[in-house]
Each structure stands twice: as structure tokens, then as C-alpha cells.
Amino acid sequence: MSLNEFIDKAVAAGAEVVRLESTGAAVAYLKKYLGDNGVCAILVSPELKTRPPFCDEFSGAPEKPPAGEPWADVGVVAADYGIAETGTLVRFDRSDDDKNVWTLPEVCFCFLERNRVVPALDAIAPFLTEHLARTDLASPQVSLVTGPSRTADIENQLTIGVHGPSRLIILLT
Amino acid sequence: MKIDPSLKNVLQDFSRSYRAKRSNVLQGYDFEALRTALAEVKDKALTRNAELLSEFEKNARAHGTIVFRARDGREANELVLKICRDHGVTKMAKGKSMVSEETGLNGFLAKRGVEARETDLGEWIVQLGAESPTHMVMPAIHMTRGDVAALFSKKLGRTVPDDIPSLVRIARGEMRREIFTAQAGLTGANALIAESGAIMLVTNEGNGRLVTTVPPVHIVLASIEKVLPSVREALLLLKLLPRNATGQSITSYVSFIAGPHAAAQYVIILDNHRTEMAADPVFRDALRCIKCSACLNVCPVYQMIGGEEYAHIYMGGIGTLFTAWIYGLRASKALARLCLRCHRCEAYCATKIPIADLITALAEKINREAGRALWKRFAFDGVLGTPRLQKAAFGAARLARRAIASGDGYARRLPAWMKKYDRFRALPAPAPRPLSRTFGRVIASEATAKPSAKGSVTLFAGCLVEHFYPEIGLAGARVLSKLGYDVKLAPPMCCGFPMSNAGFRRASGKAFSALLEKFRNGGPIVTLCPTCSTMLAARGPELVKNEKARRLASSIVPFSRFVLEKERSALAAWSRPSPGPARVTYHDSCHHKHLLKASGESRELVRLALGTAVVEMDEPDACCGFAGSFTVDNPEISAALLADKLAAIERTGADEVALDCPGCLLQVRGGCYRNGLAVRVSHTAEILDRALRGYPRS
Numbered sequence: 001m002s003l004n005e006f007i008d009k010a011v012a013a014g015a016e017v018v019r020l021e022s023t024g025a026a027v028a029y030l031k032k033y034l035g036d037n038g039v040c041a042i043l044v045s046p047e048l049k050t051r052p053p054f055c056d057e058f059s060g061a062p063e064k065p066p067a068g069e070p071w072a073d074v075g076v077v078a079a080d081y082g083i084a085e086t087g088t089l090v091r092f093d094r095s096d097d098d099k100n101v102w103t104l105p106e107v108c109f110c111f112l113e114r115n116r117v118v119p120a121l122d123a124i125a126p127f128l129t130e131h132l133a134r135t136d137l138a139s140p141q142v143s144l145v146t147g148p149s150r151t152a153d154i155e156n157q158l159t160i161g162v163h164g165p166s167r168l169i170i171l172l173t
Numbered sequence: 174m175k176i177d178p179s180l181k182n183v184l185q186d187f188s189r190s191y192r193a194k195r196s197n198v199l200q201g202y203d204f205e206a207l208r209t210a211l212a213e214v215k216d217k218a219l220t221r222n223a224e225l226l227s228e229f230e231k232n233a234r235a236h237g238t239i240v241f242r243a244r245d246g247r248e249a250n251e252l253v254l255k256i257c258r259d260h261g262v263t264k265m266a267k268g269k270s271m272v273s274e275e276t277g278l279n280g281f282l283a284k285r286g287v288e289a290r291e292t293d294l295g296e297w298i299v300q301l302g303a304e305s306p307t308h309m310v311m312p313a314i315h316m317t318r319g320d321v322a323a324l325f326s327k328k329l330g331r332t333v334p335d336d337i338p339s340l341v342r343i344a345r346g347e348m349r350r351e352i353f354t355a356q357a358g359l360t361g362a363n364a365l366i367a368e369s370g371a372i373m374l375v376t377n378e379g380n381g382r383l384v385t386t387v388p389p390v391h392i393v394l395a396s397i398e399k400v401l402p403s404v405r406e407a408l409l410l411l412k413l414l415p416r417n418a419t420g421q422s423i424t425s426y427v428s429f430i431a432g433p434h435a436a437a438q439y440v441i442i443l444d445n446h447r448t449e450m451a452a453d454p455v456f457r458d459a460l461r462c463i464k465c466s467a468c469l470n471v472c473p474v475y476q477m478i479g480g481e482e483y484a485h486i487y488m489g490g491i492g493t494l495f496t497a498w499i500y501g502l503r504a505s506k507a508l509a510r511l512c513l514r515c516h517r518c519e520a521y522c523a524t525k526i527p528i529a530d531l532i533t534a535l536a537e538k539i540n541r542e543a544g545r546a547l548w549k550r551f552a553f554d555g556v557l558g559t560p561r562l563q564k565a566a567f568g569a570a571r572l573a574r575r576a577i578a579s580g581d582g583y584a585r586r587l588p589a590w591m592k593k594y595d596r597f598r599a600l601p602a603p604a605p606r607p608l609s610r611t612f613g614r615v616i617a618s619e620a621t622a623k624p625s626a627k628g629s630v631t632l633f634a635g636c637l638v639e640h641f642y643p644e645i646g647l648a649g650a651r652v653l654s655k656l657g658y659d660v661k662l663a664p665p666m667c668c669g670f671p672m673s674n675a676g677f678r679r680a681s682g683k684a685f686s687a688l689l690e691k692f693r694n695g696g697p698i699v700t701l702c703p704t705c706s707t708m709l710a711a712r713g714p715e716l717v718k719n720e721k722a723r724r725l726a727s728s729i730v731p732f733s734r735f736v737l738e739k740e741r742s743a744l745a746a747w748s749r750p751s752p753g754p755a756r757v758t759y760h761d762s763c764h765h766k767h768l769l770k771a772s773g774e775s776r777e778l779v780r781l782a783l784g785t786a787v788v789e790m791d792e793p794d795a796c797c798g799f800a801g802s803f804t805v806d807n808p809e810i811s812a813a814l815l816a817d818k819l820a821a822i823e824r825t826g827a828d829e830v831a832l833d834c835p836g837c838l839l840q841v842r843g844g845c846y847r848n849g850l851a852v853r854v855s856h857t858a859e860i861l862d863r864a865l866r867g868y869p870r871s
Contacts, residue, residue: 009422013422013423013425068353070349070350070352070353070387071349085422086422086423087422088423096386096434096435099382099386100382100383100386100387102382103379103382103383103386103426104383121408121411121412122405122408125404125405125408128404128408128429129368129369129403129404132366132369132370132371132404132429132431133369133431135235137432138237138432138433138434139236139430139431139432139433139434139438140236140371140431140432141428141429141430141431141434142428142429143382143426143427143428143429144423144426144427144428145425145426146422146423146424146425146426147425148425149377149378149379149425149426150377150378150425151294151295151341151377151378152311152377152419153293153294153295153298153311153312153313153314154294154298154313154316154318154321154337154340154341155183155317155318155337156183156186156187156190156311156314157337159337159338159341161341161342161345162294162341162344162345162378162379162380163292163345163348163349163378163379163380163382163383164378164379164382164383164425164426
């Protein structure tokens with residue numbers, strides 16, 4: 001129930017949701033996208049680069065753009081939770097580079113496991129508090145991301161991709 | 174005051190689309206329960222403000238954040254400058270921060286060699302054009318895509334296309350460069366979380382994320398009332414803020430940030446008179462504001478004139494209150510006169526701030542402390558505030574009647590200074606005889622012979638009915654009499670509302686007390702004016718806190734509510750002697766709808782009287798523009814609001830407009846007359862009276 005709601009709400013917010021059997025299938029989907037679109041400027045969340053099975057594919061990928069070139073085509077990240085009520089991805093950020101991979105590229109791919117979808121934000125409120133109290137991280141941060149970057153500042157017309165990605169693709173496994 | 178028709182259209186369209194989105198996204202949520210909870214959270218946090226701020230400070234420091242307190246805007250600006258100097262910052266990228274607008278930070282820094290660049294698209298556009306934001310959430314709402322394209326072309330030195338996606342694309346590139354070349358980022362905070370020493374930042378565009386992570390130094394500028402105890406309260410705020418601000422279930426990006434990510438994080442907590450405001454038992458309510466702008470989005474005056482006119486820095490009614498405290502009473506004086514006191518915003522406020530009543534309290538404060546307008550002092554404190562003079566004034570007006578009245582009851586040959594009030598709406602001449610002098614004779618001849626089985630009711634007509642529209646009083650009395658009540662007329666005295674509304678509290682209390690003296694106990698008091706009703710039932714008893722006032726308050730019933738509650742089955746069973754007008758539409762009078770909440774009853778009463786439902790007009794609850802002294806203070810806006818109302822009425826194709834407030838009747842009827850609209854304008858009591866008596870066959 002929650003899962004369908006999550007998908008509906010994420011799509012309503014402008015995200016794209018691709019349902020896949022396994023993490024392996026999700027990685028294959030992403031690799032095919034990169035190949036089909038000839039993507040070379042890719043950023044990968046530092047945490048994914050050490051986590052199997054992603055590390056096999058992305059261990060050598062950059063996690064920040066080259067100095068003076070604040071652009072990238074594709075970012076690859078993973079969410080810690082999905083919120084069904086609003087179609088939101090929750091990320092307990094580990095570092096700034098991690099956070100920027102969500103925001104800098106044109107297209108953002110996000111891995112999410114279906115068993116991490118919870119009905120509402122209240123359900124994970126204690127984890128937020130816990131994360132923000134962490135002393136082992138320089139700057140504990142929590143990001144809630146719902147759909148692509150948007151603005152309606154010109155004539156109240158919804159326009160995507162103003163600062164962050166214009167496409168947010170959730171690979172739901 | 175000039176009204177720009179294209180800006181008005183943009184703002185009205187925005188308001189409509191906002192309300193549709195908002196009501197959609199609130200489906201399945203108990204808005205009332207949510208906002209009651211949030212109001213309580215904010216109230217409690219305000220009571221514990223000092224303690225929560227210390228807790229925030231302690232926990233933020235534990236993360237390595239440097240926390241400063243600033244007493245006023247100047248101090249806050251100096252602190253930002255010092256941080257910039259310490260870190261060698263010459264360019265700063267900014268997320269949206271109303272507090273930095275409050276302190277005039279950009280200008281301050283520019284003079285001292287630090288360039289502050291906005292990165293919220295709307296703010297960026299406004300800054301590029303050297304303009305001021307005209308909406309808190311939509312800063313560039315006053316500009317069209319053509320305006321933006323022209324501005325970009327000029328600033329970038331190349332011609333840019335005027336389609337919105339291209340403009341956004343161009344801005345993306347420019348702003349990205351700004352952020353990557355800035356040495357510091359500055360943002361506001363939607364909440365300071367005491368327990369975690371973290372800030373919560375709510376944005377759609379994603380600039381908040383970039384500004385807080387790309388430049389090495391992050392500065393947060395937030396005012397003291399933003400502090401909340403824990404994540405739990407912040408999440409409650411998050412549940413309401415986007416839904417109420419833009420009709421989104423959540424914004425694209427929400428960030429919780431604790432501690433410095435790279436070189437340093439600073440949090441500057443600004444007071445700027447808020448502690449004084451919090452200590453004021455009346456005005457502290459305004460500090461519950463979460464800056465969602467819902468009040469602006471539904472404000473009829475804001476939609477007419479926009480945020481350039483209706484602002485000092487903060488906009489609209491809520492902005493007027495902040496202006497009074499932050500910039501002083503004088504700065505708020507002109508703004509306070511722009512509030513209709515229609516109370517529409519209060520139905521939308523996320524934290525139940527009684528904005529209209531606070532504006533009235535502000536008017537009192539201005540009169541007390543910053544000098545009052547001479548005409549108001551004469552009219553409200555002098556004439557209306559003294560029952561003897563009041564009677565004499567209306568008597569004199571009646572004497573002049575022969576000189577000024579035309580055959581159809583409107584005033585003509587008015588003195589030149591009154592022309593601006595008469596141009597868009599014909600003003601009525603006083604009635605030949607006031608209601609109180611004709612009432613006894615007319616009702617005695619109409620009443621049925623049999624003794625009234627249902628007991629007696631007192632009819633409170635109000636000044637406009639007494640002196641200008643006695644026929645409404647007679648209609649109401651005839652209906653009640655026909656339904657079997659023994660009708661007595663309340664003493665024809667002013668309830669005290671106009672004085673209260675203009676900020677003359679003492680005169681208002683005096684008038685209300687004088688009226689209270691004359692009342693005898695017992696039986697319901699049926700009112701024909703919603704504004705008098707709210708005075709008698711609520712505001713008066715707040716001024717004169719005694720048992721008699723409380724008893725009076727509990728006896729007040731608006732006419733349509735009384736008739737519907739007591740006589741619904743009789744009216745439903747009643748067979749109409751002849752058909753009434755084919756199409757009747759209904760105008761919601763502000764106090765009738767927003768304070769008495771009796772609009773539903775009136776519509777039902779009209780339906781029962783005519784056997785057909787009212788035809789709804791667009792925005793039936795948009796103010797007609799009368800609003801008592803508002804129409805005197807702001808004739809241009811009053812005229813524009815009336816023009817919209819008349820257009821909405823015309824679009825329904827109705828033959829008749831029903832309404833419940835004699836003030837609206839003056840405005841709408843006079844407007845129809847002046848504009849040659851063949852639409853009859855009637856009080857609900859008149860409609861019911863005519864229906865009960867049978868419409869003449871034409």
C-alpha cells in the first residue's frame with residue numbers, strides 16, 4: 001500500500017520511478033542508460049563507491065566535478081528511506097560531496113530499496129534526531145528530496161531544473 | 174493610489190491557482206487541527222524563547238557552529254561584515270532570507286566592498302533589475318516573461334528568447350557560476366532546532382543546498398522566533414508550511430544542517446524588537462508567523478496593489494504588524510489603513526494569527542502614540558462617540574435631505590470634496606424618517622391580530638438601516654411578525670464598531686456602554702447587520718467586561734440564522750404565492766462569513782424563500798470594497814474592488830443580489846446604480862419579506 005502511494009506521490013512531484021527486481025538489475029539499468037546516452041561526466045556518491053555491489057562498478061568514478069567546472073551530466077546516489085505520504089527520498093548525508101551529487105548534475109539517479117519505504121516522516125523522526133546528534137561526522141545533515149529542482153518564479157509557471165537536476169530517476173528495487 | 178490592471182490580473186490569477194492547489198493538497202488533512210497544534214507549538218516555544226535559544230546555542234556550539242546574537246539590524250549586518258572580513262570574503266551567494274531584507278544587508282555589504290548575490294531565481298531577477306521583491310514566496314511575481322527576457326538581454330549583453338524554460342536555463346548557468354565563485358553562502362532558516370543545534374531549510378529550487386555546501390563559509394541569519402524545541406515540532410511545521418505556502422505536499426528540497434561543513438558555520442540570531450513584541454500580550458500572536466504568505470495570497474487589497482505598495486519590507490497585514498515593531502509606528506501608519514479588516518486571511522493562516530484584530534489594535538496604538546488623523550478624531554471620537562452629537566448629526570443630514578436627495582433616494586449635488594467617493598458608487602441620501610420613527614406605526618398595522626405565540630424578539634437594526642435603509646428594518650420586522658413573534662425595536666444607538674475599527678477604543682467602549690445601559694434582559698436580539706453583531710457579541714464584551722455585556726452577547730443572533738433555526742420546517746412547507754426573481758446570486762459579507770460564519774444559513778434561507786438555489790458568482794467572498802472607513806481612506810482600491818464585484822455579479826446573469834450587510838448594500842447597490850446595472854440589490858430580510866408577502870405579478 002505504502003509502496004504504491006510512494007510511487008504515485010513521487011511521480012506526481014515530477015520524479016520518474018523505475019521498478020527493478022534487484023540491485024544488480026538497477027546497476028545494469030543505469031549502465032545501459034550511461035552507454036545509450038554517451039554520458040561521460042558522472043558523479044558518484046562517495047559512500048556508494050565503497051558499498052557492494054556498487055563499488056564494483058563505480059569505485060573509480062569522481063565524486064566532485066573538476067575545479068572551475070561546476071557541471072555534471074549524471075549523479076548516482078542512494079536514499080536511506082522513502083516517504084510514501086509525499087514521495088520523498090530521505091538521505092542521512094555523510095559528507096558534502098555526497099550531498100552535492102544530488103544537486104549538481106542534470107540527471108540524478110537514486111537507488112531505493114522497497115523495504116525502506118515508510119508511510120510518513122513522523123515514522124523516522126527519531127532517526128533524524130539521532131543523526132543530527134552524531135559527533136563522528138563533521139556536519140551531520142539530513143536531506144529530503146522530492147522530485148526534480150523546480151521554480152515557479154516566472155509568471156507562476158512550473159519550470160524544472162533551475163538549480164538542481166531536471167530529472168530525478170528513482171531505481172526502486 | 175494607482176492600480177496597475179496587468180499586475181492585478183497576475184496577482185488575482187495567482188491567488189485563484191494557489192487556492193485550488195492548496196485545497197487539493199489539504200484533502201484528507203484536518204487543517205484546523207494541524208494549525209491549532211502548530212499555533213500551540215509556536216506559542217509554547219515563544220514563551221520558552223530565551224531558554225530554547227540558549228539550548229540551541231549550546232548544542233550548535235557542540236557541533237562547532239559559532240553563534241552570535243544581534244540586537245538590531247545594524248548589529249546583524251556588522252557581524253556578517255566581520256565574518257566576511259575574517260574569511261576574506263568579497264562575494265557572497267545568498268539563499269532566500271527575509272531577515273536580510275529586514276536588515277538591508279545587501280546594500281550595507283555593497284558599500285563595504287562585499288558583493289552579495291541572490292540565488293533564489295525570483296530574488297536574483299529582482300536584484301538584477303535593481304527592484305524590490307513584491308511577494309515573500311514569489312519575489313518577481315510582478316514581472317512577465319517579456320520583462321525578464323528584456324532584463325536578461327540587457328544585463329548579459331545578448332538577446333535571449335522570452336520562453337520561460339530558456340530563461341530558467343540561462344539563469345541556471347549564471348547562478349551556478351555565482352555560487353561557485355562565492356567564498357561564503359548566506360541563508361535564512363525555517364527553524365532553529367534547539368535539541369539538535371541544527372537548522373531546517375525549506376526550498377524548491379535547490380539553491381539552498383548549493384549555497385550551504387559549495388562555498389566554504391556558511392552564515393545563517395535567523396530571527397529569534399524561529400527556534401523550536403525538537404525535530405518533532407519542525408516536522409509539524411514542515412507538514413503545514415509547503416501546503417499552505419504553495420499548495421505543495423512538500424518542497425523539492427528540505428535540509429537539516431548541524432555544524433560547519435567546511436571552514437566555518439555561523440548562526441546570527443536577530444532580535445530587532447521581537448522580544449518587546451513577545452512581551453506584549455496582544456501583539457505577541459504575530460510572532461507565530463511562519464512566513465508562508467497564505468495571508469497575502471488571499472488578501473483582496475494585496476491583489477489590487479501588489480507588494481510594492483502594500484509593504485515596508487514585510488508585506489500585507491502581517492507585514493504591517495512587523496513593520497510597526499521593527500521600524501516604528503510611523504512607518505506602519507499608512508499600511509495600517511490598507512487593511513480591509515475583512516478577516517479572509519485568518520481562515521488561511523497556518524498559525525491562527527488574528528491579523529485583522531491585531532491591525533485594529535495597531536490602529537489604537539497609532540492613535541495613542543503616533544497621532545491620529547484629524548477627520549477621524551472628529552468623526553469617531555467626537556461625533557459618533559457622543560450619542561447626543563451623533564443624533565444631531567444624522568438629524569442635520571436629514572434636514573439637508575431636500576437639498577441633496579434625488580427622486581430615487583440617492584444623494585446628488587454633493588460638495589466637491591465628496592465627489593471622489595460618489596464617482597464609482599452613488600451615495601444614498603438619508604431616509605426621510607429614521608426607522609425608529611416609523612417602526613411602531615408600520616408594524617402595528619401589519620401584525621396579525623392574534624397574540625404572538627412565540628414570544629418576543631428584539632430587532633437590532635444598526636445605524637445604516639436606522640438612517641438610510643429603514644425599509645430593511647421594516648422587512649425584517651414584518652417577517653418575524655408574520656412568523657408569529659412579537660417584535661420590539663432595540664434603541665437606535667451606535668454599537669461602537671466604527672470607533673473601535675478606527676482605533677478609538679475609549680469612544681467605542683463609551684458607545685457600547687451607553688447602548689448596554691438601555692438593554693433590558695430577556696429574549697433573543699436579532700440583528701440585521703453582521704458588523705453590529707460582531708460588536709455586540711464579541712468586541713463590545715471584550716471592552717466592557719461585565720455580566721450584562723456577557724448576557725447581551727449570548728442573546729445576539731443574526732437574522733438569517735434565527736429565522737432558519739426556528740422556522741426551517743415552516744418555510745419548507747410553505748407554498749409560495751407567486752414566483753420571485755428567476756436568478757438570485759449571493760454576496761458574502763466579510764463579517765457575516767468570516768466572523769459569524771452564517772453565509773450557509775443565508776443561502777439556505779434564500780433558497781427556501783424563492784424555491785431555487787442561488788446562482789454562485791465568482792469569488793462570492795471577495796470584499797465589495799466598502800469596509801467602513803476603508804472606503805474613505807482608499808477610494809481607488811474601494812472602487813476597484815467594487816468593479817470586480819459588479820463584474821462577477823454581471824457574469825451570473827442574476828436579476829437580484831442577496832446579501833446580509835447594510836454596508837455592502839450601500840456599496841453594491843450604489844455601484845449598480847452608478848454603472849447602470851439592472852440588478853436589484855437586497856438584504857436577505859427583504860427577499861424573505863417579499864417572498865412571504867408574494868411577489869407582485871408583473
